[in-house]
Amino acid sequence: MISFILIVLASLFFTGIINRTKSITSGRKGPGIFQPMKDIVRLLKKGSVYSKTTSIIFQIAPSIYFASIIMAIMVIPLGEYKGIISFEGDFVFFAYILGVGKFFMIISALDTGSSFEGMGASREALFSMFAEPAFFILMGSFALLTGHTSFQEIFASMHFGPYISYILGVLATFVLAMITMIENSRIPIDDPKTHLELTMVHEVMILDNSGFDLGMILYATNLKFAMYGALIANLFMGSFPLYLTIPFFFGIQILFAIAVGLLESFTARFRMNHNAQYILALSSVSLLIFLGVLVILGQLN
């Protein structure tokens, strides 16, 4: 329960910090860190415009997408405190429930009958599909390392050995951070600030959404950021008492947000047609983690 509340709190300022970092690095003052939330609240109060081609799918998809992310957040623990839901193999549920949301966003984009949105949907489907093996191999390595198969047990019993463990932690952070960027369609996979429909991924899928639905989708993106931030935080949080865990959690969330902001400021986006290969190559980083685990367990002698 505690992790759920913390993630929701973190989601309120996460994108704000990214935007602020980007403004500062580009020499602007930038909006306050709660500006994205204010925009979302404004959207929630607005009326909607629907395309004439759309059907009921288009109207229900944002709700399902939002529900899927809420459900996924419930699985995430905080150090040794369980999430609302916790069972053996809960990360499989985590990955697949996010898949449900994605499925509906993709078909709702196809529902508009637009060429732009079809393009975005096609890219989203392809990119997120290639990210899946990386996540499963990563979790498999941790399951092998710790002998447990649920988020909470894995994170609670992950004891890092002397040297190689740090590399493992860093590599896992890299994989999770890249999955975050893929799932949220940010640089280096996609540029949310682009103004040309042809070069967008996620933004172009939701061109026709408006009002309350758009507000939900945008807030879901914030939640997703905070959710992956929490996963990364969990990699490094051992079994601290609560008064240490909470500041630590927010510290990592803020650090992650600043890192994302810096990454977006100083790197260019990949070529669109090379993205898929790049994302599939992420699995090889996961395999490196797997090899690292083998080394720790002494299986490679």
Add this chain to the structure above:
Amino acid sequence: MVTIAAFLIIILLSVALIPFVNVQWKGMITVTAVIMVAVLSSIIAFGVLSGTNYEYLFRGSLATGRIAVRIDALSGLFILIINFTFITGAFYGLQYMKAYRTQKSNLTLHCISFILVQASLIGICALQNSIAFLTAWEIMALSSFILIIFEHNKRETLNAGINFLVQSHICILLQTLAFIWVALKMNSYDFNAIAIFSASGSLLTGVALFLCFFAGFAIKAGFVPFHTWLPYAHPVAPAHISGIMSGVIIKIGIYGILRMVLLIRNDYLLVGYVILFISIVSGIYGVMLAIVQHNLKKLLAYHSIENIGIIGIGIGLGCIGIGKGNSVLTFLGFAGALLHTLNHSLFKSLLFYGAGNVNQSIHTMDIEKLGGLGKLMPQTSFLFLLASLAICGLPPFNGFVSEFLIYNGMFTGLPGSDKVLLTWIVSGLFGLALIGGLAMLCFTKAFGCVFLGTARHQFSHTPREAAFGKLVPMYAIAALITAIGLFPKIFINALSRPVALFTHINVDAYFAPGKLPAGNAISMIGICAAGFMLLVGLIYFIRNKVVVNRPVEFNTTWGCGYVAPTVKMQYTASSFIRAYRKLAEPVLSIHRKKKEIKDVFPKGGELETHPYDKMEEMFIDYPLHLLKAFFNRFTFLQNGNLQFYILYGVVFITLALSVPFAFEYIKTLINFLNKL
């Protein structure tokens, strides 16, 4: 005995009756016979699943020996799956075939074959005598051939049917070889002889015997590279036959493999690795090809190969579990495989019935021409969406439960394994995750392009929702799909007895609280699925309450300010998968015809893509081509000259007459061969 007699009498009576009644009654008799046969066999199957095995020995004849009818938990489970699919298929078919009422004799044959396929499938599950088993298998192969070629006036239907017939018989040939091997050594046709034979021989004999059976059953099941008949046979058959074929006929191959795992003692670890490898390849290859298909039913057919791959991954893991003595891995592997067998029979038949509804209302299966059917056929599109989610393995439906079991098996198998096993499990994880992702790409394409957006060509008449009678069996399947998703524990408990055959653990142990492997997780995913549905309902309800008084406007889709978008500006199925096609092109074999746009005033640019099966090219077409080239060398013999033909006759007679002179040599040759 009474049950078996009643079973046979019903079949013979209905088959005898069908030719003599008018068209309406043919269908009614078929449905009645199917239900009666189903009820009879299901009573036994339910009994078996609750713990009383069924056995009856016929005296048989001199040729066959005693014929054993043995129904254990594994057969019972498959009989139940067969019966459910056949009942829904019969009801759906009753409505589907109304369009063909004028073809009386054709319908007669169709109805008779339908009953025979069901009966022979149940027979295959129950009979444990090689000769009786092969006879039932042959009846099944021939009558499903007749079912497939219902529209035999079309050339492609006949081609597909003959392809099916040839490959079915290769499958029978391999089984016959294996059965003869056992019968030669043991002098008995009973299945128990197989167990005794493999127990007495070396492990290597067991592996060889198992692989021989495996190759035979794999053709029926559609494992790569034995899958090539499948994508031809499914699209040309009537929808209910495609559903049944994909739902249960290919599953009988899985039954055969599982039966042989039970009977043949062999090197389970090695066999497990072999099955795991073939299954991962089948899964990924099947879905990779499914994505590029433009024919909806062909797409679904390739998806069957993918799902057979997932079932195979479960069987492979289970075998590895037996080999390693890891009973949790064995349980999760086989339970996942068996549950996925049930699940796939449900959602795949639902998808085929959905495709059938589309086909009968629009008369095309070309995805590039469809679109916007969601508004015209809301119920069909709802059911198709539900099945699509289930086949992608997404919660809250049944596909997730079985994939979850297999994932869980892999994760619990990880700790404490050696390097080799670890590598296999990680490649299994990679494969299963990739299959899941690719399936999502495939079904967002299929559902999105068929049911959403606007129609991509002018329909000759407005498509209408399918008749109520067609939708009822579909809703029944959908209800079961949802039930498995929401209450997985009940179904896993029902599977404990068949799985216990493999784990050799007393069944009652599983029913004790806390003893079922991953029992807590299984009940949790049911609760989570229900929770997710409630959450979606709640959020949608709140959204509707909030926006009820807001201004709502309907306008054209955003097109950068362009306000008169045409249908042609829509994204097509080919463009949806273009990025994927570019990536996968090296692995697949796609024939392309392209005419670029060149001049200042462009005209007539076009692009055609024809996906073809690279495995088929390599394993079927190329050897056939070589064979043809080889035989072509002998065409000079057939030169049309009567004198030459007489010469051939004389040469043959001379050779035949000279056999006694060479008798000694032939005898030594045969002796030499015998020594080998």
